[in-house]
Amino acid sequence: MAETARRTEKRYGNRPTMKDVAARAGVGLKTVSRVVNGEPGVTPDTERRVQEAIEALGFRRNDSARVLRKGRTASIGLVLEDLADPFYGPLSRAVEEIARAHGALLINGSSAEDPDREQELVLALCARRVDGLVVIPAGDDHRYLEPEIKAGVATVFVDRPAGRIDADVVLSDSFGGARDGVAHLIAHGHRRIGFIGDMPRIHTAAERLRGYRTAMADAGIPVEDSWMSLGVTDPERVRLAAEAMLSGPAPVTAVFAGNNRVTVTVVRVLAEHHRPVALVGFDDFELADLLQPGVTVVAQDAAQLGRTAAERLFRQLDGAPHTPERIELPTRLITRGSGELPPAD
Amino acid sequence: MAETARRTEKRYGNRPTMKDVAARAGVGLKTVSRVVNGEPGVTPDTERRVQEAIEALGFRRNDSARVLRKGRTASIGLVLEDLADPFYGPLSRAVEEIARAHGALLINGSSAEDPDREQELVLALCARRVDGLVVIPAGDDHRYLEPEIKAGVATVFVDRPAGRIDADVVLSDSFGGARDGVAHLIAHGHRRIGFIGDMPRIHTAAERLRGYRTAMADAGIPVEDSWMSLGVTDPERVRLAAEAMLSGPAPVTAVFAGNNRVTVTVVRVLAEHHRPVALVGFDDFELADLLQPGVTVVAQDAAQLGRTAAERLFRQLDGAPHTPERIELPTRLITRGSGELPPAD
DNA sequence: TAGAGCCTGGACAACGTTGTCAGATGCAGG
DNA sequence: CCTGCATCTGACAACGTTGTCCAGGCTCTA
Numbered sequence: 001m002a003e004t005a006r007r008t009e010k011r012y013g014n015r016p017t018m019k020d021v022a023a024r025a026g027v028g029l030k031t032v033s034r035v036v037n038g039e040p041g042v043t044p045d046t047e048r049r050v051q052e053a054i055e056a057l058g059f060r061r062n063d064s065a066r067v068l069r070k071g072r073t074a075s076i077g078l079v080l081e082d083l084a085d086p087f088y089g090p091l092s093r094a095v096e097e098i099a100r101a102h103g104a105l106l107i108n109g110s111s112a113e114d115p116d117r118e119q120e121l122v123l124a125l126c127a128r129r130v131d132g133l134v135v136i137p138a139g140d141d142h143r144y145l146e147p148e149i150k151a152g153v154a155t156v157f158v159d160r161p162a163g164r165i166d167a168d169v170v171l172s173d174s175f176g177g178a179r180d181g182v183a184h185l186i187a188h189g190h191r192r193i194g195f196i197g198d199m200p201r202i203h204t205a206a207e208r209l210r211g212y213r214t215a216m217a218d219a220g221i222p223v224e225d226s227w228m229s230l231g232v233t234d235p236e237r238v239r240l241a242a243e244a245m246l247s248g249p250a251p252v253t254a255v256f257a258g259n260n261r262v263t264v265t266v267v268r269v270l271a272e273h274h275r276p277v278a279l280v281g282f283d284d285f286e287l288a289d290l291l292q293p294g295v296t297v298v299a300q301d302a303a304q305l306g307r308t309a310a311e312r313l314f315r316q317l318d319g320a321p322h323t324p325e326r327i328e329l330p331t332r333l334i335t336r337g338s339g340e341l342p343p344a345d
Numbered sequence: 346m347a348e349t350a351r352r353t354e355k356r357y358g359n360r361p362t363m364k365d366v367a368a369r370a371g372v373g374l375k376t377v378s379r380v381v382n383g384e385p386g387v388t389p390d391t392e393r394r395v396q397e398a399i400e401a402l403g404f405r406r407n408d409s410a411r412v413l414r415k416g417r418t419a420s421i422g423l424v425l426e427d428l429a430d431p432f433y434g435p436l437s438r439a440v441e442e443i444a445r446a447h448g449a450l451l452i453n454g455s456s457a458e459d460p461d462r463e464q465e466l467v468l469a470l471c472a473r474r475v476d477g478l479v480v481i482p483a484g485d486d487h488r489y490l491e492p493e494i495k496a497g498v499a500t501v502f503v504d505r506p507a508g509r510i511d512a513d514v515v516l517s518d519s520f521g522g523a524r525d526g527v528a529h530l531i532a533h534g535h536r537r538i539g540f541i542g543d544m545p546r547i548h549t550a551a552e553r554l555r556g557y558r559t560a561m562a563d564a565g566i567p568v569e570d571s572w573m574s575l576g577v578t579d580p581e582r583v584r585l586a587a588e589a590m591l592s593g594p595a596p597v598t599a600v601f602a603g604n605n606r607v608t609v610t611v612v613r614v615l616a617e618h619h620r621p622v623a624l625v626g627f628d629d630f631e632l633a634d635l636l637q638p639g640v641t642v643v644a645q646d647a648a649q650l651g652r653t654a655a656e657r658l659f660r661q662l663d664g665a666p667h668t669p670e671r672i673e674l675p676t677r678l679i680t681r682g683s684g685e686l687p688p689a690d
Numbered sequence: 691t692a693g694a695g696c697c698t699g700g701a702c703a704a705c706g707t708t709g710t711c712a713g714a715t716g717c718a719g720g
Numbered sequence: 721c722c723t724g725c726a727t728c729t730g731a732c733a734a735c736g737t738t739g740t741c742c743a744g745g746c747t748c749t750a
Binding site: 014015060063065068085090096110123124126129148264267268271285287 | 403493
Binding site: 409412 | 737
């Protein structure tokens with residue numbers, strides 16, 4: 001017994017193994033395994049003895065070994081951009097819920113919008129042999145995933161499509177949402193409408209820009225370069241961009257903000273501005289309704305995105321025949337006041 | 346070769362193993378291991394051959410096997426209450442950052458404030474042999490963790506202390522923060538001050554209630570039962586509670602809200618209220634400054650909580666001698682207007 | 691040129707679990 | 721009392737990796 005203790009304490013602190021449990025219960029190794037996994041073929045009496053030994057030793061099955069043997073880890077990976085972004089909270093939660101319903105754990109990490117870090121994370125997750133991946137891509141080339149997918153790692157992209165590989169993707173209708181949002185401003189009489197968005201290399205940002213351009217073109221309004229600010233994302237630069245398009249001889253009378261972070265910053269700028277300026281933002285955010293005026297937004301359903309993606313993932317894992325598909329969820333315009341302000345020329 | 350392919354395709358899809366790589370490169374198994382792990386003792390030429398084989402086969406080391414052999418998983422678990430709660434975003438992000446700095450992955454799950462689910466999650470993480478755990482406890486009895494901790498799983502509790510076991514904990518000074526917040530209202534002339542908070546079985550909620558009582562007592566103000574609402578947490582009930590204490594013959598002139606979700610709901614109620622009512626909330630939240638009036642809050646630094654906890658965790662893991670400790674971080678009163686409103690009697 | 695020492699590479703066991711298969715046990719029926 | 725069958729149990733190999741240890745070939749020196 002002393003010898004056993006000495007042997008095990010080298011590793012994992014001194015965790016008891018099935019062998020230890022078996023020794024204590026006076027049964028064979030496999031019998032312990034059977035009890036732990038609820039397999040049939042163990043007499044109640046034996047089972048009780050084993051349970052007692054497990055209890056006494058504080059045994060906990062080592063899932064690493066189990067995984068090694070079985071080939072399935074019952075865990076999936078989620079790679080997103082920033083855990084602290086409120087948009088990803090509900091998404092991540094939805095994925096977790098579905099994972100839980102399938103008895104899987106969720107491992108997640110943030111790419112911080114850095115393609116290298118995304119790849120590093122994804123490969124680390126693959127090395128852990130996660131059964132599947134939900135990825136909100138930061139990069140635009142995912143060929144590094146090809147061997148993984150071929151090896152059977154189920155993969156679903158969310159919010160933005162994968163680059164240069166064929167894979168499932170679930171996203172919001174950024175183009176249509178932005179187009180409708182801008183059209184909403186136009187319908188309220190605006191012509192000089194600003195657009196502040198993220199780098200166009202990000203798919204959603206590009207799509208929203210395209211929606212903006214389309215709405216303007218549909219209304220026959222030529223867009224001036226000074227109305228558009230692309231690739232600004234940190235608050236200070238968004239602030240500068242907003243102030244720039246609000247000043248000058250022909251300032252914009254309305255702004256379309258490309259995502260929730262931009263929207264919030266623009267709200268701050270407008271709060272200090274002397275003239276009312278209309279605003280429509282992409283993404284809803286908490287308290288948007290409590291501001292003065294309430295902020296009109298193009299809302300996407302983050303939770304639904306996550307749910308849909310996770311469900312598709314597990315359908316893949318359950319062995320359903322699978323051809324990569326692109327699922328686009330509609331957005332919803334929520335009017336709260338800021339988007340209905342008339343132009344203050 | 347064909348035989349090898351047949352053998353491996355049974356498991357993990359058909360992932361190549363080091364053996365396969367070795368065969369293809371014409372070297373021994375251990376040599377591949379050396380190359381993969383950057384160990385010395387491999388000629389450049391051999392290394393190149395191995396690298397090529399790895400590339401060609403799309404080999405990726407199986408970390409499950411590695412973990413089994415080495416005893417360390419380089420991953421830590423984070424159990425929190427709700428991923429979608431904005432308070433936990435920065436916390437979780439901070440933990441992830443520290444983990445990353447230590448080369449560890451973060452596995453997380455939400456307890457949904459359910460003690461059973463918390464335990465289930467924690468034990469699942471232990472079965473995965475995470476090296477350490479950061480837990481925001483939902484339950485109040487953590488004796489189930491004793492064997493794990495004894496077996497060497499580093500554990501740090503955050504935001505609330507562990508129940509019935511001795512473990513590290515990092516939390517905000519809920520008592521002092523609430524006391525100061527309420528005292529702030531008293532200093533602005535309020536006497537009938539309401540308190541809306543979570544169930545007192547939650548440590549932070551209890552502490553904040555204690556802070557409220559203490560501030561009132563210090564000012565010699567007897568507290569009436571109708572001013573306090575405990576254990577309400579869903580928006581609808583918070584709304585009812587707020588409306589109740591704002592009506593009647595002697596309504597409260599100020600409200601202290603026990604957490605961010607309560608605060609937001611109370612803001613909504615007050616927005617519809619005819620008389621101005623002062624408000625101080627525990628927890629800061631985005632846009633609190635943009636509301637009319639800005640919401641005065643007792644702010645805790647969620648990121649700092651996470652950082653501190655994670656750092657302590659890794660200090661444990663690095664083998665520093667360790668006695669459980671309780672670290673309390675100060676809160677900060679941020680005045681923005683709502684807490685400075687005079688009583689409207 | 692022989693011997694010592696270094697460097698590289700590979701055989702083998704072990705990590706803790708599960709699948710396979712065969713042995714042991716108990717019981718009913720002949 | 722023996723056979724046959726069903727039930728329960730355990731020995732053993734395997735999962736893919738890493739640590740240990742030794743063999744063989746090389747360089748360097750005397």
